[in-house]
Amino acid sequence: MQGQCLQAGIVQKLDKSEKLQQWLKQWPPKKRGYLVVLSDCDQHPQQDWINNDEQVFGTQGTLAVMKFRNRFIPIVNNGRSRFKSYPVKLEQGRLVFQDQKKQVSCLIPKNNFRFEHAPLEQCQNDPELKKLSRWLYALPPEPGEEGLSGLVGIDLDQDGIRDDVQRFIGVIAQDEPAEVKEAINKVAIIGQQELANAYDETTVLALFPQAIASFRCYLHRTKDDRRKYRKLRKEIEAKLYNTYDRLKAKNQINSYFGGMTISRPDDYEAQCNFQNE
Structure with missing residues (x-):
């Protein structure tokens, strides 16, 4: 799990992008950040996210999951997809979503940029899942x-x-x-x-x-x-x-x-x- 990042909707951040800077200015700095698991991820190009306690926004849309067979895959929903998706929010360090059966689950990163999910109650109480389902948010890079x-x-x-x-x-x-x-x-x-x-x-x-x-x-x-x-x-x-x-x-x-x-x-x-x- 070392270095696992949320890769959905990667956007190469351009420091001189006027459009990006204008968009970020409308959000308080404490609401901004990267969604990453561990410090190794600091070297990856990552999507900028805004967490407003209800949804997680990126420069290209909102963070969501799409069901594929028995798995839920993280995507960026820009409103143009014809596939059913479920919004994701950040709740006490966990990426949480509610499916069509109203089951609240947390998103768990796996190897090779694959993701699993489990009921939120398990993620909060099972020692192993509690560790694996945590996400860091709005933290600066490791200064070394x-x-x-x-x-x-x-x-x-x-x-x-x-x-x-x-x-x-x-x-x-x-x-x-x-x-x-x-x-x-x-x-x-x-x-x-x-x-x-x-x-x-x-x-x-x-x-x-x-x-x-x-x-x-x-x-x-x-x-x-x-x-x-x-x-x-x-x-x-x-x-x-x-x-x-x-x-x-x-x-x-x-x-x-x-x-x-x-x-x-x-x-x-x-x-x-x-x-x-």
Whole structure:
């Protein structure tokens, strides 16, 4: 399964295509991305997709599946096909469609660009299918060795999260509800801002209330699951501070908080209202 991509409706993307750029401008950046399974797919020419929670759009039409014997084949429906097709949507990291019998299924990539399907309930509960049916969406390319240089690394989409960290979160949070993913992203954004300003004590201390609020927001949205909270914090910090220079910067950041006391808020839900600058 390494490197398996959704190949239906491949369009060679032209960076200078005025028509494509105009079309993309009408969609928020967070709704845009590639549908790929693993990082190996970054080297493939891929269809740009827009996910609006109901359908997945490409520059040539909507993502759908067409039944062929006992299989469902992914296609791009541009409204001109005379064959029956069923629209596909992205739901918690899975490509889901409903057939003529109202059976909700997920699309599972197989070798040689072949696809299978299974009832959505199986895809969510069977350990093997749960892994195979996952799709990454709207993630930047793997930055490679270049992403290990300096403190700030590579952030191609300018969303405030380093690309390797963003890809990592995309994998570990695929099955999480949208509000939990938002909280995780806030944790990462503030962590990246602290790292970028590690040797500026004034800026780091100014960020501290947002850093605490981001973790409290995550804790609230995961129903006060402190085991999950500690695990996530350890995983993100391991990814964020993944070089000697970044670990050194982390120690510098920690030195600013010596002797500081932190009060416990009455309303944890309100901690989610802060805005990342």
